[in-house]
Amino acid sequence: MSAIQNLSDASSREAIVSIARLNKSFGSFHVLKDVDLEVGRGEVLVVIGASGSGKSTLIRCVNGLEMYQSGRLTVDGFHMPTQADREIGGDRELAEIRRGLGMVFQQFNLFPHMSATDNVAIAPIRVRGRRPDEAKAIALRLLDRVGLREHAHKFPGQLSGGQQQRVAIARSLAMEPRIMLFDEPTSALDPEMVGEVLDVMRELAREGMTMMIVTHEMGFAREVADRVVYIDQGRILEIGTPAEIFDRPSQERTRTFLSRVLRH
Amino acid sequence: MSTAALRWARRNLFAKPFDVALSLIVIPVLAWVLYVFAVWVLAEARWEVIGGSLTVLMTGIYPAEQLWRAWVSVAALCAMFGAGLGLSLHPGRTALTVVALAGATVAAAAAAAVGAGAGTLAAGSAALGIAAWVGVHRSARARRLALPGLLVGVAAIFAVLSPPGFELWGGLLLSVVLTITVSILTVPFGILLALGRQSRIASLRVICTAYIETMRSVPLILVVYWIWIIVPLLAPDTSIPSLLRGMAGYALFFAAYVAEYVRSGLQAVPKGQVEAARSLGMSSWTVNVDIVLPQALRVVVPSLVGQILDIFNGATLVFIIGLTDFLRAGQMILADPQNSGRTYEIYVFLFAVYFAIGGAITFASRRLEAHLARGSR
Numbered sequence: 001m002s003a004i005q006n007l008s009d010a011s012s013r014e015a016i017v018s019i020a021r022l023n024k025s026f027g028s029f030h031v032l033k034d035v036d037l038e039v040g041r042g043e044v045l046v047v048i049g050a051s052g053s054g055k056s057t058l059i060r061c062v063n064g065l066e067m068y069q070s071g072r073l074t075v076d077g078f079h080m081p082t083q084a085d086r087e088i089g090g091d092r093e094l095a096e097i098r099r100g101l102g103m104v105f106q107q108f109n110l111f112p113h114m115s116a117t118d119n120v121a122i123a124p125i126r127v128r129g130r131r132p133d134e135a136k137a138i139a140l141r142l143l144d145r146v147g148l149r150e151h152a153h154k155f156p157g158q159l160s161g162g163q164q165q166r167v168a169i170a171r172s173l174a175m176e177p178r179i180m181l182f183d184e185p186t187s188a189l190d191p192e193m194v195g196e197v198l199d200v201m202r203e204l205a206r207e208g209m210t211m212m213i214v215t216h217e218m219g220f221a222r223e224v225a226d227r228v229v230y231i232d233q234g235r236i237l238e239i240g241t242p243a244e245i246f247d248r249p250s251q252e253r254t255r256t257f258l259s260r261v262l263r264h
Numbered sequence: 265m266s267t268a269a270l271r272w273a274r275r276n277l278f279a280k281p282f283d284v285a286l287s288l289i290v291i292p293v294l295a296w297v298l299y300v301f302a303v304w305v306l307a308e309a310r311w312e313v314i315g316g317s318l319t320v321l322m323t324g325i326y327p328a329e330q331l332w333r334a335w336v337s338v339a340a341l342c343a344m345f346g347a348g349l350g351l352s353l354h355p356g357r358t359a360l361t362v363v364a365l366a367g368a369t370v371a372a373a374a375a376a377a378v379g380a381g382a383g384t385l386a387a388g389s390a391a392l393g394i395a396a397w398v399g400v401h402r403s404a405r406a407r408r409l410a411l412p413g414l415l416v417g418v419a420a421i422f423a424v425l426s427p428p429g430f431e432l433w434g435g436l437l438l439s440v441v442l443t444i445t446v447s448i449l450t451v452p453f454g455i456l457l458a459l460g461r462q463s464r465i466a467s468l469r470v471i472c473t474a475y476i477e478t479m480r481s482v483p484l485i486l487v488v489y490w491i492w493i494i495v496p497l498l499a500p501d502t503s504i505p506s507l508l509r510g511m512a513g514y515a516l517f518f519a520a521y522v523a524e525y526v527r528s529g530l531q532a533v534p535k536g537q538v539e540a541a542r543s544l545g546m547s548s549w550t551v552n553v554d555i556v557l558p559q560a561l562r563v564v565v566p567s568l569v570g571q572i573l574d575i576f577n578g579a580t581l582v583f584i585i586g587l588t589d590f591l592r593a594g595q596m597i598l599a600d601p602q603n604s605g606r607t608y609e610i611y612v613f614l615f616a617v618y619f620a621i622g623g624a625i626t627f628a629s630r631r632l633e634a635h636l637a638r639g640s641r
Contacts, residue, residue: 109540123544
């Protein structure tokens with residue numbers, strides 16, 4: 001049973017993200033309904049689901065880009081303020097949480113007025129108070145790690161989509177995050193560039209980085225995920241190992257979704 | 265006439281029956297007007313009046329023995345203008361020739377009208393401006409210093425010009441110094457207003473919005489007049505010179521427009537930029553200063569330069585608080601019975617100078633727009 005599997009998985013690792021009965025609405029539209037989820041330290045968790053199912057909203061709640069109305073969300077020991085908390089403050093906890101979280105966006109969101117190096121170096125300088133030369137050295141090392149050492153001086157507009165996304169990953173890594181969140185990192189890419197980004201992510205997973213990934217790349221999910229979560233209409237319908245979800249899903253809806261995305 | 269010119273004329277002037285009719289009416293009328301004007305300019309007008317009153321036109325009633333202060337300001341203004349050019353315009357051979365010729369023309373005119381000393385000083389100022397242009401364009405270090413240099417330049421002009429007294433400033437120099445000072449003051453104030461207008465703090469938002477909308481719905485002249493009469497009421501024991509009160513009025517008025525330009529720039533920055541910056545743990549301040557404003561201002565700079573033109577043209581209104589700007593100086597010369605028949609000469613000269621400066625500002629704004637569009641990648 002997947003429920004038992006889920007329980008044993010959560011208990012075998014120390015949870016770094018823990019979500020309990022989380023509810024989130026945009027106005028009258030109830031996006032996330034009583035979501036319960038734990039991400040263990042060092043785990044790679046892949047979230048799948050149809051578009052509009054709430055999977056991006058869930059990952060955006062984890063670093064506070066979206067506010068949730070009720071439930072409990074803790075990240076690395078810090079309590080994420082709810083919408084009510086944030087109306088009267090909560091900025092300090094939020095900043096504290098974000099310092100330990102890296103986020104990679106579908107649209108890269110690199111800063112267009114800065115070179116690749118400066119994109120990576122700016123947060124260590126401004127948030128961690130590093131010296132500029134020190135931060136640039138870190139930036140160059142990280143750009144080297146994602147295979148972009150020779151593009152370090154270029155501006156985002158001069159880089160391909162795949163290269164931009166790798167710079168964005170380096171930018172997040174510069175803050176030495178304990179968890180990396182990926183919100184459909186390859187969905188805006190031309191097909192021939194998907195591989196280079198997935199390679200970098202695969203490498204991160206191998207090094208033991210805790211990752212929460214929203215993606216439509218099912219082959220990649222099956223390969224790197226420790227657990228796969230299937231979200232349907234704002235509810236977690238199924239959690240399990242890739243083999244459980246992809247080969248013998250217990251829910252009819254999961255089967256329908258998978259047959260649709262795996263057909264081509 | 266070459267075939268190319270014929271083809272151009274055919275396509276642009278005589279393409280359709282309506283074009284033909286319009287061209288047949290407009291072109292002869294225009295040619296006749298130009299002919300009459302040229303005859304007047306070259307044969308009938310008595311330009312000595314301009315030469316004789318050039319000092320008044322340029323500096324108003326500024327004391328003659330203190331004119332060296334005005335010259336220092338002119339040199340500083342040329343250097344600042346040159347540095348500004350260096351940021352956006354490549355000093356190629358054509359551009360350098362055009363600017364050098366313009367400088368030489370002005371210097372020659374000054375030499376002919378006032379004397380060799382004035383000519384030399386004007387030529388020297390022009391040369392300083394060109395040197396600043398090339399220097400700033402060549403060196404990245406100088407480019408970084410351009411903005412602080414601008415502020416230091418304005419402060420220096422104030423320091424040099426102020427000892428004889430603010431009430432003595434006048435002429436074109438007053439118009440230009442007022443324009444530059446107000447332009448600089450409005451930018452930080454406008455940015456703060458724009459940020460305040462979209463602040464999370466409701467009271468700040470309301471105050472900024474109310475301020476901007478109030479200023480935008482009243483005329484400039486009223487704001488300037490209000491500031492002028494209200495300062496003595498608020499601070500009866502101090503006497504703040506009219507010039508400074510006037511500048512405050514202009515700055516308070518135009519800051520509201522800057523705020524609206526900046527707001528449009530802020531809205532042009534994609535939401536993802538703020539999200540990316542926030543997700544890296546940056547504070548609101550850092551997000552604004554390092555990420556949002558550099559991108560927003562890049563969009564806004566051409567409008568801001570265009571607004572300098574509005575301020576320069578609006579500066580003609582300072583006469584209502586008793587200041588003698590360029591236009592007013594021209595009228596002062598006409599008030600002298602000796603010059604009573606020289607109305608057209610004076611007004612043509614005023615028109616030509618306003619047109620030249622306005623045209624230069626418009627050109628700079630266009631250049632900057634093209635430059636930034638290329639740089640935004």
